[in-house]
Amino acid sequence: MALRNIVKDxxxxxxxxxxxxxxxxxxxxxxxxxxxxxxxNANGVGLAAPQVGILRRVAVIDIxxxxxxxxxxxxxxxxxxxxxxxxxxxxxGQWGIVKRPNYVKVKAQDRNGEEFTIDGKELLARAxxxxxxxxxxxxxxxxxxxxxxxxxxxEMNS
Numbered sequence: 001m002a003l004r005n006i007v008k009d010x011x012x013x014x015x016x017x018x019x020x021x022x023x024x025x026x027x028x029x030x031x032x033x034x035x036x037x038x039x040x041n042a043n044g045v046g047l048a049a050p051q052v053g054i055l056r057r058v059a060v061i062d063i064x065x066x067x068x069x070x071x072x073x074x075x076x077x078x079x080x081x082x083x084x085x086x087x088x089x090x091x092x093g094q095w096g097i098v099k100r101p102n103y104v105k106v107k108a109q110d111r112n113g114e115e116f117t118i119d120g121k122e123l124l125a126r127a128x129x130x131x132x133x134x135x136x137x138x139x140x141x142x143x144x145x146x147x148x149x150x151x152x153x154x155e156m157n158s
Contacts, residue, residue, distance in 0.1 A: 001033045003041055004052040009091045013050050018057045018135045021071050024113040028058070028071070032111050035060045036067045044089045046127045048134030051090050059131035063123050073108035073132055082122065085148065085156060086130065086140050095153050096144030100129045 007013055021028060031054065039047035039060055049058040061068045080102030087095045104125040107117050120128045130140055141147065148156070 001030075001037045004034050004038045006038065006042060006047075006089050007051050007053050009094075011053075011090075013053055013055065014090055014134070014139055015137045016050065016055055017137045018048075018050060018055045020057050021109070024071075024109075024111065029111050031056075031058060032060060032069050032071075036062070036069075039089070042089050045123070046131040047089060048131045050134050050137075057135045059135065061124070061127045061131060063127060068118065069111055070106065070108040070128075070131070071110065071113075073106050073128075073135070075104055075128065075132060076107045076117070077103075077105040078125070079103045082126065083145075084126070086126065086144070088130070088140050090139070091141065093153070094141070095148040095156065096140060097146055097148070098126075098130075098140055098144050100126045104128045106132070 035047050035052060045063050046061040049056045057072045059070045078101035081099060082102040083099045085095050086098040102125055104120050105117060106128050109115050
């Protein structure tokens, strides 16, 4: 496993749609492993492939319950609403107020190509939406109701 560089605000790759994964091989497994290590090293809860410069439909999420690997994910059901602070490893120090579903069901494939579904509520639902947005070239700043001020961020971190 290796740490990958996280693409930052201003890099065009963050605004591009990703292509589906068609080869489930050792390169995909290495990408998933590297992304999980990179996410953990950066103290994040999610990381999408475009954030490491790869335009493939791949994301990893860990809200503290173990890594969830998502290959070719899509949201197939959602309900409810939550509104809260959201940040992104590609936008360090920036936070916004984002409205997301409170429940999300995702269909995806694992690293071997096996299809599965997974449900997420609250933070996990937010993470699913945030990371899947990245796969469609959408960043949280573009869906935020408003960005937090430096004073609000300081208060949030104290």
